[in-house]
Amino acid sequence: MPANLPPAYFEAERCFREAKTPAEKVEALEEMLTIMPKHKGTDKLRADVRRKISKFKAQSQQKKGASRKETGYSIDKEGAAQVVIVGPPNSGKSSLLAKLTNANPEVAEFPHSTWKPTPGMVRYENIQFQLLDTPPITNEYMDPWMGDLIRRCDIIAMVIDIRNGPLRQFEETFSILKDLRIFPQGFPVPQGLEKAPFIKKMIVVVNKVDNGEDEEDYEIFLELWETELPCVDISTKMGRNLARFVEMIYDLSGIIRVFTKAPGKKPDLNSPFVLPKESTLEELATKIHKDFVTNLKFARIWGESVFDGQMIQRDHILQEGDVVEIHT
Ligand SMILES: Nc1nc2c(ncn2[C@@H]2O[C@H](COP(=O)(O)OP(=O)(O)OP(=O)(O)O)[C@@H](O)[C@H]2O)c(=O)[nH]1
Numbered sequence: 439m440p441a442n443l444p445p446a447y448f449e450a451e452r453c454f455r456e457a458k459t460p461a462e463k464v465e466a467l468e469e470m471l472t473i474m475p476k477h478k479g480t481d482k483l484r485a486d487v488r489r490k491i492s493k494f495k496a497q498s499q500q501k502k503g504a505s506r507k508e509t510g511y512s513i514d515k516e517g518a519a520q521v522v523i524v525g526p527p528n529s530g531k532s533s534l535l536a537k538l539t540n541a542n543p544e545v546a547e548f549p550h551s552t553w554k555p556t557p558g559m560v561r562y563e564n565i566q567f568q569l570l571d572t573p574p575i576t577n578e579y580m581d582p583w584m585g586d587l588i589r590r591c592d593i594i595a596m597v598i599d600i601r602n603g604p605l606r607q608f609e610e611t612f613s614i615l616k617d618l619r620i621f622p623q624g625f626p627v628p629q630g631l632e633k634a635p636f637i638k639k640m641i642v643v644v645n646k647v648d649n650g651e652d653e654e655d656y657e658i659f660l661e662l663w664e665t666e667l668p669c670v671d672i673s674t675k676m677g678r679n680l681a682r683f684v685e686m687i688y689d690l691s692g693i694i695r696v697f698t699k700a701p702g703k704k705p706d707l708n709s710p711f712v713l714p715k716e717s718t719l720e721e722l723a724t725k726i727h728k729d730f731v732t733n734l735k736f737a738r739i740w741g742e743s744v745f746d747g748q749m750i751q752r753d754h755i756l757q758e759g760d761v762v763e764i765h766t
């Protein structure tokens with residue numbers, strides 16, 4: 439389909455070519471993006487312009503010596519954990535977000551269609567996780583704010599494509615993360631790092647396993663991969679293993695769900711408090727309200743590892759599914 443660009447576009451493009459500073463280039467590119475009609479014929483061009491915008495934005499910020507935080511995107515965490523979806527171009531990161539959440543990211547056949555992070559919430563039983571779609575990362579190019587974004591998350595979901603050299607994709611993405619000093623939990627961290635490493639929970643998601651042939655390729659991938667990380671084969675197209683993926687996020691998240699109740703009442707099993715494993719009664723009370731923790735006398739608890747209604751003290755370690763009645 440022809441792009442059918444209006445004359446004003448070419449004028450903006452001329453400004454772009456003549457611009458001297460990165461900031462002027464960004465301005466001209468943004469103008470081009472506004473003018474450009476939005477249809478299939480301009481998809482590729484829009485992606486290309488966006489890529490240039492992020493490149494020149496990064497350059498202009500570096501010039502100003504501004505802090506990197508200002509150039510970046512900070513997405514507020516919501517839900518029980520923040521899961522950032524990373525990977526090479528075109529592996530299906532945006533498709534995964536679109537399939538599991540109400541978010542509506544751009545999905546496209548060509549690479550580098552995503553250029554800014556997009557969050558969405560996915561439900562698991564009575565809680566939710568935040569998924570964060572991001573632009574692709576490659577050896578050639580990565581948005582400069584991506585490092586900070588990944589370092590802030592709770593879990594990394596690396597999405598690779600079974601049909602496009604999954605081993606190579608894994609190794610490239612893994613080594614980019616390493617360069618950012620990001621290592622998966624449970625992995626040896628190299629000695630002699632100059633700055634502190636970032637240890638993250640990580641799950642490898644092999645996408646586009648649509649049919650039997652892809653399944654065979656996935657088996658071969660697993661044999662050759664030799665990396666001990668949680669891994670799941672999915673197909674966003676066929677809906678394969680998407681629920682399994684969310685369940686794996688829950689398992690990895692290291693959280694427990696605890697319910698509270700008032701004396702003589704039943705707990706509301708739809709709204710748990712989410713706490714890290716090994717949390718104590720005191721930590722639960724802090725989470726509820728600061729007055730609670732000051733005035734806390736004791737609590738009664740119902741659950742699998744206690745007697746019904748057993749009295750517990752502040753340092754009692756809570757378990758998944760416990761029901762707690764706090765007395766102040
Ligand atoms: N066959 C098949 N194609 C898929 C699947 N998931 C995504 N795709 C296709 O792969 C292409 C890329 O999908 P996106 O979701 O845009 O990929 P992305 O990783 O977000 O791409 P970038 O943002 O450019 O990095 C699109 O044409 C999708 O329709 C899948 O499970 N099976």
Ligand SMILES: [Mg+2]
Nearest residue numbers: 531532551552
């Ligand atoms: Mg995308």
